[in-house]
Amino acid sequence: MSGPQVKICGVKDIETALAAARAGADFLGFVFFRKSPRFIQPEKAEEIILDLKExxxxxxxxxxxxxxxxxDAGEKELSEAPTLLTHFQFHGHESAERCRELGEEFAVEIIKALPVSEPDDVLKASEFEGAADIILFDAKPPPGAGRPGGHGVSFDWSAVSSYEGETPFILAGGLTPDNVADAVASQKDHSGFVGVDVSSGVEDAPGKKSPALISAFISSAKGA
Structure with a gap:
């Protein structure tokens, strides 16, 4: 299946992992942030990954x-992550230097998430040239939010037009099966755009993914 790459984030069970993989997901995300309703213990994620691989x-x-x-994870938390992970995605205050160091230390590629509400926010991505393998432009969380993502809010995708970096990027924030085709179309002339990321937009309830919504999202994204 061609089209942009699709990341399904917040996987908590093998049923979700299988539904996403069978539907053509390019990335699966496991959330190791305890304040998230999508938090998963590293051992559980490891079990899912092994079953999925089989x-x-x-x-x-x-x-x-x-x-x-x-x-903003510490060394202990990172070292407890499943060994088969291909990427670390950072949603905190990690510096470019920290991203670069951790990518080398754990032999993984780095996705750095940056919150966006206006074009100037996109300029921060330049700091991560050579330190991150992918930039994830996400919507800024609502005021007072206790976590940096997964709120189902979006931002004006045209803000990304100011991005001129060499690092490829993916869009996140408030995407659903109903609007992802528009999000993809909004970036069709941007050479850096490589994919989309979804979490709450394919859920029946916080942390509870819907196989039907996952399939619809992937079809809409890749068919756009």
Whole structure:
């Protein structure tokens, strides 16, 4: 299936992982941030990944890239992450130097999330050239929010037009099966755009993913 890459974030069970992988998801995200309703224990994520890997071999679907999401995590927390992760995604105050160091230390690629509400926010991405492998432009959380993402709010996608960096980027924040095609279309002329990320937009309730919504989201994104 062609089109932009799709990341399904906040996976908490094997049913969700299988539904996403079978539908053509390119990335699966596991949230290791305790304040999130999508938090998962590292051991549970490891079990899901091993089961998914076995199903991938048996059924012949491609194994998605596997992403661990962290917010200002310490060395202990990072070292407890599943060994099969391909990417670390950072949603906190991690500096470019920290991102670069951790990517090398854990032999993973780095996704750095940056909150956006206006074009000037996009300029911060320049700090992460050479330190992050992918930039994730996400909507700024509502005032007083206790976590940096997963709120189902979006931002004006045209703000990303000011981005001129070399690092590829993906869009996140308030995406759903109903609006993801518009989000993809809004970036069709931007050479840096490579994909979209969704969490709450494919849920029936916070932390409870819907296989039907996941399938619809992936179809809409890749068909845009």
């Amino acid at each position: 199903a991938s071999f048996e059924e012949g679907f491609a194994l998605p890239k596997l992403v661990g999401l962290f917010v």
